[in-house]
Amino acid sequence: MKLNGLHHVTAVTAKAQANYNFYTQVLGMRLVKKTVNQDDVSAYHLFYADKLGSPGTNLTFFDWAIGPNRNGPGSIANTGLRVPGRAALDWWAERLTHQGLEHSGLVEFHGHSLINFTDPEGQHLSLVNDDGAPGGTPWEKSLVPAEHAIRGLYASTLIVRELELTELVLTKVMGYERAADYETGPNERMIVYELDGGGAGNEIWVVEQPDGSPGQLGAGGVHHIAFRVPDDEAQRAWRERLASVGLGVTDIIDRFYFHSIYFRIPGGILFEIATDGPGFTADEDLDTLGEQLALPPFLEPQRARIEAGLKPIATMAQ
Numbered sequence: 404m405k406l407n408g409l410h411h412v413t414a415v416t417a418k419a420q421a422n423y424n425f426y427t428q429v430l431g432m433r434l435v436k437k438t439v440n441q442d443d444v445s446a447y448h449l450f451y452a453d454k455l456g457s458p459g460t461n462l463t464f465f466d467w468a469i470g471p472n473r474n475g476p477g478s479i480a481n482t483g484l485r486v487p488g489r490a491a492l493d494w495w496a497e498r499l500t501h502q503g504l505e506h507s508g509l510v511e512f513h514g515h516s517l518i519n520f521t522d523p524e525g526q527h528l529s530l531v532n533d534d535g536a537p538g539g540t541p542w543e544k545s546l547v548p549a550e551h552a553i554r555g556l557y558a559s560t561l562i563v564r565e566l567e568l569t570e571l572v573l574t575k576v577m578g579y580e581r582a583a584d585y586e587t588g589p590n591e592r593m594i595v596y597e598l599d600g601g602g603a604g605n606e607i608w609v610v611e612q613p614d615g616s617p618g619q620l621g622a623g624g625v626h627h628i629a630f631r632v633p634d635d636e637a638q639r640a641w642r643e644r645l646a647s648v649g650l651g652v653t654d655i656i657d658r659f660y661f662h663s664i665y666f667r668i669p670g671g672i673l674f675e676i677a678t679d680g681p682g683f684t685a686d687e688d689l690d691t692l693g694e695q696l697a698l699p700p701f702l703e704p705q706r707a708r709i710e711a712g713l714k715p716i717a718t719m720a721q
Contacts, residue, residue: 404640405578407631408604409556410661410677411450411461412482414526417622419447419466423716425522426451429502430484431547432462434693434718436683440465441658444702444709447716453555454542456683456692458631458661459604460555465626471525472624475615476564477671479625482526483517483557485533485603491551492516495530498547513583513595513608515557524623531557536603558606559628561672562618566594566611568669576648577630579607590614604631629663629675638662641676659699660685694718 416422426432435456440446447466450456462482474480486492492509499506499520506520516532530553539554547553563569573579579596587593591612598605620626632638638655642664645652652666661677668674686697696713698706 404637404644406598406641406676407633407679408459408598409559410458410629410631410675410679411463412479412556412559412625412628413463413465414482414625415467415469415472415620415622416449416464416524417466417468418524419449419464419714420716421523422464422466423449423718426462427719428546429498429504430553431542431545432553433542433545435461436660436687436697437693437695437716437718438697438699439702439709439713441699441702443467444705445712447713450683450693453552454540455689457538457540457555458677458679458682460539462556467622470621472621473616473619474527474562474624475618476562476612478562478618478620479559479628479672480527480562480610480618481519481529481560481608482625483529483531483559483606483608485536485539485554485557486530486551487533487535487554489516489532492518492530492532494548494551513585513606522623526623526625527560529557533557533603538603554603556604558604558608559625560593560608560610562610562612562615563670563672564611564613564615565670566609569609569672570594570596572650572668573607573609576644576650582606627665627673627675629677631679632676633679635662635678638664638676638678659701 432451435452436450440448450463453460518530541549541552582597583595585593594609596607650666656663663677665675
């Protein structure tokens with residue numbers, strides 16, 4: 404029984420239109436599903452991914468009118484997005500500069516070349532050289548050339564006050580291995596955990612920050628991260644495993660596009676385990692993903708009320 408790396412990362416935006424503009428027109432990702440938060444249908448849930456909406460490529464956003472995020476212990480503080488090689492990173496450095504975005508330039512961490520920057524709402528992002536790892540299908544209608552396109556998720560960075568219990572969950576329960584430990588500042592360190600030797604989608608970076616001010620979720624922050632399992636049988640086994648070690652885990656929730664269970668690790672960070680299917684073509688054709696408001700069948704009877712409560716998003720012709 405094993406996890407297959409990251410499934411998706413879900414963040415928060417307070418500016419849905421500007422969010423769409425940035426992630427599609429600047430970063431070149433495809434909007435593969437425009438739907439609503441199933442637990443709060445007054446809010447959009449936007450999914451950006453590769454051409455196919457493949458598991459492991461999705462960066463998603465809840466549209467909530469809340470104040471700005473503050474990272475600190477208890478936060479998911481950075482999302483690493485993978486690009487296919489050093490030449491792609493060089494191209495992205497020029498593009499970010501041309502777009503007026505401040506960035507770190509090329510830096511090295513744990514054997515990776517990467518660029519650190521923030522989106523317009525302050526969400527911390529990295530573009531990471533994935534050394535041409537397989538996975539992720541570029542979208543031919545993207546404004547970013549296919550050879551430089553974002554291919555999916557590389558890693559997520561957590562901030563915790565105390566490492567011990569987080570490490571226990573990651574290693575003894577979830578199957579990660581500690582790969583490296585770096586001092587990153589006064590009384591602060593970053594530990595790298597890997598699945599299957601690490602690489603694209605298989606790394607979690609944890610900052611231990613014992614003196615940090617607690618994080619507070621807001622616009623520009625990350626709500627939760629999800630990990631991949633292939634099917635319902637594997638998910639049921641993971642639910643039993645989490646419950647057996649005393650982690651409070653939800654029942655299996657049918658999100659229509661995938662099935663989910665949720666649990667919080669010590670310190671409060673929210674994790675999800677999601678199935679690879681059924682996928683985003685369950686209710687839309689591949690060629691028209693994301694063009695219309697999609698609602699799962701159990702919300703379809705409420706469509707008129709839901710649409711009336713949403714501010715339209717102007718999207719590019721696809």
